[in-house]
Amino acid sequence: MNDFREIEDADVGSAVALWEACGLTRPWNDPLRDIAFARDSATSAVLVHHREGRVAASVMVGHDGHRGMLYYVAVEPRLQGQGLGKEAVRAAEAWLRQRGVWKVNLLVRAENAAVKGFYEALGYEVNPVLCMARKIVAE
Template sequence: MTGFREIADADVESVVALWQACGLTRAWNDPYKDIAFARESATSTVLVQEHHGRIAASVMAGHDGHRGMLYYVAVDPALQRQGHGKAAVRAAEEWLGQRGVWKVNLLVRAENAAVKGFYEALGYEVNPVLCMARKI
């Protein structure tokens, strides 16, 4: 298992395919736009891990100057349950920590409740807050 690095132009198609294979994309969120937006700023990134020359895992990380956020934590379905997901989360936490971020949030879609135990095993817990959003 290799370490994580910042996404390169040549990785974009493979990363989008990975997100699709993991069921992370939605019709209302253009993954190409999400990747481009994350890469435009010093406060966000997409990290990738290669395994045998292929993109095996990814995570998008960003912060607002106060709290960090994780998005698109994805592992090739054929490689799940081998430590790649944990490595992705830890790589993103390290990236955020190097930028002075001390708290990380993540969102899990309600229909993806099966992943809750994975995040709990990594020390994440449900916060008693209501998340509200508005598209502008």
């Protein structure tokens, strides 16, 4: 099993590069801000796995005291299909379990439908709910 640990300062650039390589970043979400925000809270973390001196897999995990959430699940493209994605998800689930969280949710962008099978193979299912959102802080 590959070890995942909480991100450190030296990992941040490598994590952002990984997310960009995996197509997870968007112009309206600053990944540096997302990492800083997660690291600044006791209810969230960015977990990383290293290969060859850089971040090769990651997952951002957090909870609201009721449900957990996963974000930025990423594996270096050349390493995909080797189980690191599953290990990232399991590491995040363990992080949540240690904090008493009993259910985890995740969001998959509609244009990323190919990843749906990955999560289904890990036991995730589509819930019949509608996700609604509203920005409450001007950017």
